[in-house]
Amino acid sequence: MASAGEAALQSPAETYRVHYLNAKYGIKSWLLTTDHKRIAWLYFFSTTFFFIVGGVAAAMMRLNLIEPQGFLVEPDTYNKLFTIHGTVMIFFFLAPAVPTVLGNFLIPMMIGARDVAFPKLNLLSWYIFMTAGTCFLYTIIAGGVNTGWTFYTPLSTSYVNTHVFSAAMAVFISGFSSILTGLNFIVTIHKMRAPGMTWSRLPLFIWALYATSFIFVLAMPVIAITMVLVMLERVFHVGIFDPALGGDPVLFQHLFWFFGHPEVYILILPSMGVMSELITAFSRRRIFGYGFVAASSFGIAIISFLVWGHHMFVSGESVYAGIFFSAMSMLVAIPSAIKVFNWTATLYKGSVSFEAPMLYAIGFIGLFTIGGLTGVFLATIGLDVFLHDTYFVVAHFHFIMVGGAIMGYMGGLHFWWPKMTGKMYPDYWARLAAFITFVGFNLTFGPQFILGFEGMPRRYAIYPARFQLLNIMSSAGASILAVGYLMPMIYLAWSIKYGPDAGPNPWKAKGLEWETESPPPVHNFESTPVVTEEAYAYGTEPARAVAVSS
Amino acid sequence: MSSEADATILKTSTASSKAHALTVPEQFDDATQQHAAASLGMWVFLATEVLFFGGLLASYTIYRYLYYSAFMIGSHHLDVVWGATNTAVLICSSLTMAMAVRAAQLDKQKHIVFFLVLTLIFGLIFLYIKFFEEWWGEYKEGLAPIHFTYAGLHAPHVELFMFFYYVLTGLHALHMIVGCGIMITLIIMTLRGKFKGGRFNPIENAGLYWHFVDIVWIFLFPLLYLIGGRY
Amino acid sequence: MAESIAIAHAEKKRIYVLVWVTLLCMTALTTGVAYIDLGPWNTVAALAIAIFKASLVVLFFMHARHSEHLVRIVIVCAIFWLLILIGVSMTDFSTRNRVSHPTWFRTNQPSVFHHLEGSPY
Numbered sequence: 070m071a072s073a074g075e076a077a078l079q080s081p082a083e084t085y086r087v088h089y090l091n092a093k094y095g096i097k098s099w100l101l102t103t104d105h106k107r108i109a110w111l112y113f114f115s116t117t118f119f120f121i122v123g124g125v126a127a128a129m130m131r132l133n134l135i136e137p138q139g140f141l142v143e144p145d146t147y148n149k150l151f152t153i154h155g156t157v158m159i160f161f162f163l164a165p166a167v168p169t170v171l172g173n174f175l176i177p178m179m180i181g182a183r184d185v186a187f188p189k190l191n192l193l194s195w196y197i198f199m200t201a202g203t204c205f206l207y208t209i210i211a212g213g214v215n216t217g218w219t220f221y222t223p224l225s226t227s228y229v230n231t232h233v234f235s236a237a238m239a240v241f242i243s244g245f246s247s248i249l250t251g252l253n254f255i256v257t258i259h260k261m262r263a264p265g266m267t268w269s270r271l272p273l274f275i276w277a278l279y280a281t282s283f284i285f286v287l288a289m290p291v292i293a294i295t296m297v298l299v300m301l302e303r304v305f306h307v308g309i310f311d312p313a314l315g316g317d318p319v320l321f322q323h324l325f326w327f328f329g330h331p332e333v334y335i336l337i338l339p340s341m342g343v344m345s346e347l348i349t350a351f352s353r354r355r356i357f358g359y360g361f362v363a364a365s366s367f368g369i370a371i372i373s374f375l376v377w378g379h380h381m382f383v384s385g386e387s388v389y390a391g392i393f394f395s396a397m398s399m400l401v402a403i404p405s406a407i408k409v410f411n412w413t414a415t416l417y418k419g420s421v422s423f424e425a426p427m428l429y430a431i432g433f434i435g436l437f438t439i440g441g442l443t444g445v446f447l448a449t450i451g452l453d454v455f456l457h458d459t460y461f462v463v464a465h466f467h468f469i470m471v472g473g474a475i476m477g478y479m480g481g482l483h484f485w486w487p488k489m490t491g492k493m494y495p496d497y498w499a500r501l502a503a504f505i506t507f508v509g510f511n512l513t514f515g516p517q518f519i520l521g522f523e524g525m526p527r528r529y530a531i532y533p534a535r536f537q538l539l540n541i542m543s544s545a546g547a548s549i550l551a552v553g554y555l556m557p558m559i560y561l562a563w564s565i566k567y568g569p570d571a572g573p574n575p576w577k578a579k580g581l582e583w584e585t586e587s588p589p590p591v592h593n594f595e596s597t598p599v600v601t602e603e604a605y606a607y608g609t610e611p612a613r614a615v616a617v618s619s
Numbered sequence: 620m621s622s623e624a625d626a627t628i629l630k631t632s633t634a635s636s637k638a639h640a641l642t643v644p645e646q647f648d649d650a651t652q653q654h655a656a657a658s659l660g661m662w663v664f665l666a667t668e669v670l671f672f673g674g675l676l677a678s679y680t681i682y683r684y685l686y687y688s689a690f691m692i693g694s695h696h697l698d699v700v701w702g703a704t705n706t707a708v709l710i711c712s713s714l715t716m717a718m719a720v721r722a723a724q725l726d727k728q729k730h731i732v733f734f735l736v737l738t739l740i741f742g743l744i745f746l747y748i749k750f751f752e753e754w755w756g757e758y759k760e761g762l763a764p765i766h767f768t769y770a771g772l773h774a775p776h777v778e779l780f781m782f783f784y785y786v787l788t789g790l791h792a793l794h795m796i797v798g799c800g801i802m803i804t805l806i807i808m809t810l811r812g813k814f815k816g817g818r819f820n821p822i823e824n825a826g827l828y829w830h831f832v833d834i835v836w837i838f839l840f841p842l843l844y845l846i847g848g849r850y
Numbered sequence: 851m852a853e854s855i856a857i858a859h860a861e862k863k864r865i866y867v868l869v870w871v872t873l874l875c876m877t878a879l880t881t882g883v884a885y886i887d888l889g890p891w892n893t894v895a896a897l898a899i900a901i902f903k904a905s906l907v908v909l910f911f912m913h914a915r916h917s918e919h920l921v922r923i924v925i926v927c928a929i930f931w932l933l934i935l936i937g938v939s940m941t942d943f944s945t946r947n948r949v950s951h952p953t954w955f956r957t958n959q960p961s962v963f964h965h966l967e968g969s970p971y
């Protein structure tokens with residue numbers, strides 16, 4: 070790859086430079102750091118760990134499903150596996166991944182700040198996150214929990230005898246970590262922008278994370294209090310969710326999905342922000358319709374709070390409420406579609422190049438579109454009655470979460486890796502990994518659409534023999550997908566030691582983060598940058614930031 | 620109104636070079652930026668608190684709608700006089716808290732301590748009434764959900780009401796206890812001279828928190844004690 | 851210098867005391883109104899007084915009167931999302947016992963739907 074080679078040529082001339090990675094050494098300098106860039110690394114390692122935990126659970130499930138009678142585990146263990154998979158992936162990998170790794174690293178750099186507004190709070194968020202994670206790991210080791218990640222009542226409060234309490238406690242604690250992160254980001258974006266960094270010049274990644282933080286702050290407290298109610302009900306059994314004692318289990322579903330649906334957008338919005346950065350950088354064009362893409366992030370964030378009942382069409386919810394939720398769910402497709410249209414329009418007549426991050430981005434567009442459109446199917450009440458709790462739903466949300474959110478995260482990680490480490494990874498292997506991920510993903514979840522449509526329900530350890538072929542295809546795809554995720558772990562780790570120096574801007578991309586060294590100095594910039602151009606000013610050289618005294 | 624506020628902000632930014640002499644954390648340019656960030660952060664935190672109580676309030680509203688007569692019976696078992704007294708106590712504590720913030724704004728160190736101590740005392744009076752005059756009394760009457768012996772009309776749904784009563788007031792009392800802890804910390808910090816020279820973000824934010832907890836109670840009082848009237 | 855850093859300038863003592871007196875009077879009023887039979891308006895009156903009291907605390911004690919627009923947006927958002935949570939979940943519970951058939955259909959076949967009348971579901 071040309072740019073990496075260039076950087077390698079420059080590197081011998083570079084003298085020893087102090088940056089955030091070598092400014093201090095020792096375990097204490099990491100565990101007590103308040104530097105947003107180092108905290109991003111703390112989150113990177115912890116979320117990657119949880120990704121592996123959730124991935125192992127998924128692998129065991131797919132392995133079990135290659136035979137109709139179950140290949141590996143007892144049905145009850147299977148219930149625990151999908152609960153662990155769901156909870157860990159949602160609360161301990163997907164929700165934190167992009168905001169706390171890429172967001173923590175990039176928000177201050179993109180807006181030209183020295184750090185987030187509250188660095189100590191930022192570190193505290195990580196400790197709270199780790200407390201929650203430890204609590205959930207305890208749950209797994211102590212014997213697991215088998216309610217599904219949704220903790221539906223009265224199953225979770227009255228009927229199961231597994232470790233619901235500690236699992237609910239883990240979710241409760243992790244909520245506070247997210248709240249504090251969201252609070253920190255909102256204040257940072259409002260109050261810490263460099264001179265000249267107006268709202269209309271903000272990178273779209275910042276807009277997306279702003280909308281995400283907005284959801285963090287407004288949705289997470291509701292799941293926290295709901296988990297408190299679940300724990301209280303489990304201990305005292307007063308019947309708040311128990312129909313036998315006058316409670317209403319559907320109330321739990323309302324509270325849960327008031328958080329639960331916006332949570333889906335917590336997962337996808339940050340990756341959408343990454344997409345806007347990738348698409349512009351690799352087609353060397355300004356984003357098509359900046360205002361629309363920025364506003365659609367907010368449109369999604371707001372409407373996402375009005376759609377939650379689409380998870381409850383068959384749970385005894387009022388038909389009239391169902392009509393409202395169905396209409397709102399279709400409405401939320403509009404801002405999502407605006408984004409997809411604008412990314413595609415940005416590609417048009419751009420000088421597109423296909424480095425590894427861009428391959429992930431292209432994959433995102435296709436997979437997210439399929440995931441989004443099948444979401445409109447499921448928002449239709451009549452069709453949802455038929456497809457509810459089948460593999461169609463499983464395939465739909467994995468297209469959003471894996472095909473969308475994780476693709477975006479991987480793309481972003483490959484894009485900013487040279488900035489975070491100062492090293493370049495081998496592009497050939499990265500492109501291959503992106504390709505393998507895409508193929509493996511489609512083979513895993515494509516057949517699940519058909520399985521669901523043919524009537525295979527989700528969350529069962531066994532199934533009728535006629536579904537076996539499609540299940541084997543899905544399991545085979547999962548093993549390919551696993552290779553696609555393992556490869557980056559290897560070559561990214563390799564690049565830290567052996568990779569060529571990346572230089573400040575290996576992609577020739579626009580944005581303040583590319584105008585400082587790689588890895589960045591402790592305070593991000595040698596002096597406070599002044600912004601004079603709008604975002605994505607591709608085709609208008611020279612660089613836009615002029616250093617002035619601070 | 621807002622132009623007036625703008626004028627003060629302008630005044631502060633001209634003074635910011637002087638304020639820079641006060642050491643601000645390295646991520647901020649000056650004390651004005653720090654103050655704006657701290658204040659916004661606190662308000663956003665209070666917004667999350669609204670939704671935190673919101674989950675309970677939504678459940679309460681729904682069950683009150685479904686089981687109105689049972690909730691009325693439950694409500695009539697609570698003591699309005701103590702509830703109203705506690706409301707008044709909290710309103711007094713809000714006044715003293717506001718005066719403490721004002722003293723901090725005017726850099727009157729002794730007044731800060733005086734009003735913070737008063738706020739703390741009012742807070743403790745509230746908690747005393749809550750714990751010993753109310754919760755304990757209702758527990759002895761057999762109305763607490765862990766020890767529920769009431770067997771009159773709509774008993775299961777009255778128990779639901781009492782559950783909401785204990786959880787809502789319990790969560791509120793928890794916030795009060797945290798608030799009292801904050802007061803003690805602030806009193807010590809003030810005595811050590813931490814808020815001299817106009818650095819009073821912590822006092823101001825503690826004030827916002829304290830008033831928020833007061834507002835929660837302002838709503839809890841009619842919602843819990845006054846269902847269906849007392850006539 | 852102290853005043854110059856104070857963005858929310860110190861309020862007059864008189865205003866605080868006035869607000870405090872009003873709040874105490876309102877507490878007495880809301881308790882008193884509970885002893886008068888107003889039917890469903892009892893709840894309305896109690897909530898209206900509570901909203902009025904809360905607004906006084908927010909505007910005067912919390913200085914929302916003088917705070918920047920952003921803070922006001924935060925306040926409005928918090929209230930609005932609370933109303934979404936309560937209001938939209940109530941759309942379910944308040945319409946659940948309505949059967950999704952026209953009235954004439956129900957009145958012509960009372961036996962079919964009789965069990966649904968009057969129950970919360």
Ligand SMILES: [Cu+2]
Nearest residue numbers: 330333379380
């Ligand atoms: Cu949803």
